[in-house]
Amino acid sequence: MKKQLKKWTALLLCVAMVFVMAGCGNAGDGKDDGKKDGQKQEDETKLTDTTAADVDETLAKAPHFNITVMLGSFTDSQGVETKKALEYIEEHFNVTFNYVETSNTTENTIAAIETAVASDTDGIIGACVKTAACVQAAGDVPMVNQPDIGEAMTKELAGKENYLGSVCEDxxxxxxxxxxxxxxxxxxxxxxxxxxxxxxxxxxxxxxxxxxxxxxxxxxxxxxxxxxxxxxxxxxxxxxxxxxxxxxxxxxxxxxxxxxxxxxxxxxxxxxxxxxxxxxxxxxxxxxxxxxxxxxGKAAITMTCFLALYNHLLDESGMIDGETKLITRNSMEIKSVEDFEAMEKYVVGDVPPYNAEEMMNMVHYFNEEFTAGDFAEICNNYTIDDLMSRRSK
Amino acid sequence: MDGKQVSRTSEENVQIQKQLDKKARQKERIMNLIPYAGFVFVVVALTIATGGNLFSANNLANILNQSFVMIIVAVGASFVYAHGGMDFTVGASMGLAEFVIVTMILSDKVPLAAALLTGVLVPVASSVGVACCALYLKIPVFVGSLGLRMVLMGVLNMVMTNSANGQLNISYNDYRFIDNVAVKLLVLVAVIVAGYYLFEYTGIGKKAKIIGGNRTVARESGVNVSKYVIWGYVFLGVCVGIAGIFSLFRAAGVSNTSGSGTEFNLMTCIALGGFPLKGGQRSRIINAILGAMTVCILSNGLLLCNLDANIINGIKGLLFIVIVGLSYDRSSGKLVS
Known part of the structure; x- marks a missing residue:
């Protein structure tokens, strides 16, 4: 009797799982309507006003993209902070993120990249590539890499068209x-x-x-x-x-x-x-x-990756310049309780290190005057004081 | 209940025995079917969930690429698990094999074939080491292989750090002819056919199953236990070496994490495929292959569903418990011998 009960419980769990998976598989359908048509909507989507509602309206009119985010973990403090920032971006920008946790091995990273490509992703950010085979696995799908991959690998990858660059901290x-x-x-x-x-x-x-x-x-x-x-x-x-x-x-x-x-x-x-x-x-x-x-404030690294990719997807603007295609961001130093509280408020709070309006201004498609030089400067100026002064405005 | 003995005629006893045999056969048939049912369930559920994307042309090549290494290793592992053994060194020895091959290739002094052959010998030596620990030092195979795994991981880490600061790369384009779907298919078929033949039609496989069934009876029946146990580990080592070669050219480099986790993925494959972890006559190579394919399709399909990483791990764990819970034979002792 007990055995029968166990088997029925197991079967019920399996059936429940099918429904859950089927539901998840359908989630997001219909979100990518007008993805290509949007390329011609430039005049409509230029930034004209900077009120929050206008920003959201402008961002929503942009083409939709599916972006795969690969990180070692979304559950440690940096991963949680990053995921929260990406969820904020999803709320304001017309993008859908797919989150993938990759382990340390290159084999698993390649498998995750291949699968992301098969699921028709428009771009990949964060993947910690250690070899050229990772970039090769992405085919034509553009990717922006996160953490430092070393000088030799940076140079080897710089020539690959779908590799848009790397973002790291020093x-x-x-x-x-x-x-x-x-x-x-x-x-x-x-x-x-x-x-x-x-x-x-x-x-x-x-x-x-x-x-x-x-x-x-x-x-x-x-x-x-x-x-x-x-x-x-x-x-x-x-x-x-x-x-x-x-x-x-x-x-x-x-x-x-x-x-x-x-x-x-x-x-x-x-x-x-x-x-x-x-x-x-x-x-x-x-x-x-x-x-x-x-x-x-390390969520800003992944946000920078996103902005570099988003610029490329919208109008092929290259935001990571130079022979090595590498942006080294300034790290946010915390040395006092005040710094920590400011970080809790402005980084881990409801709004990530860059808000929707600031991010929109870092996208060439919306702000024609924005250049790769400006992008690098913003990354370099990133400190807790910079963040506090931006928020006080 | 009242202490009276029930007397039965011999005919009644035969009838009861027949009924018991029939029930046992039915139970075995059901248990044999569960891993297949699990595989079909995974495939159907993921096909629905991915809207058919699971079997797109692109993704089929991905599934082959992603399952290739595990299937090859699972075929080799069948010979070891069939006699009730195990080997936790496969991941570390695969990483070391890759390091040896890359070092030889980069030296430009050794022909590619010689480098590959030397690479294969590394996991063979490691697996035979595990066998020797168990057979001659009388160390339980679980403990011996875990200890050797730590040693090999330390060696891999040390040589990688000293020679290449953790990462040693080769040119991907120079070796694309190896990381090629057609080549992989050929190798896969060859390994499966060779493995099946050895497992079902030669002493290596047959004796391994006898040893797994009951080691003492096997020894007293004249089976040279040491010889066949070592042969099993040799075959596993060869398969790990082959898998390492393809894993290396797929990643176009080796790092000190190369191969890590393979041993645990292997155990998952073996258990999910319904291969008895304690070995014996129920061991079938097809179950190991089935398990490897289930795990790979599950990983691939769940990623295609764009599910949260935590949910993916949860579903994998749940499915593992359900399939193993339904298919594992509790009547004959522990899950791991």
Missing amino acids: DYAQGYAAGKALYEAGCRKVCIARMTVGISESIDNRGLGFLDFVAEHDDMELLADNQSRGQYADAVATFASAFPEMDGIFCVIANDGVSQAMVTEGLVGSVKLATVGYASSDKQLLENGTLVYCTG
């Missing part, structure tokens, strides 16, 4: 700045918790920046260099027990585990912490002076 500079923040906070005996070298070039660069800063300062000593694949909180605990003289820790990735470990290991008050990225519990560490440096 990870080396963030690591270096973290070292500087710890130094300025009086730390002289420091440890670094980083990811096993070789898995991610951008994360490796954070560590290199920090190590270079330490090497440049004779009065600063590196006590330990822990390389593990994600066990950062354990590294903090190990540092605490092995190096009582330690006064500073740099962690290449922020997470709540690290912040928690600082508290549980009794390091608050005696050891300073610097991280790249931020965790939800970092506000308390900033308040008690433990956290001296972190970065935020």
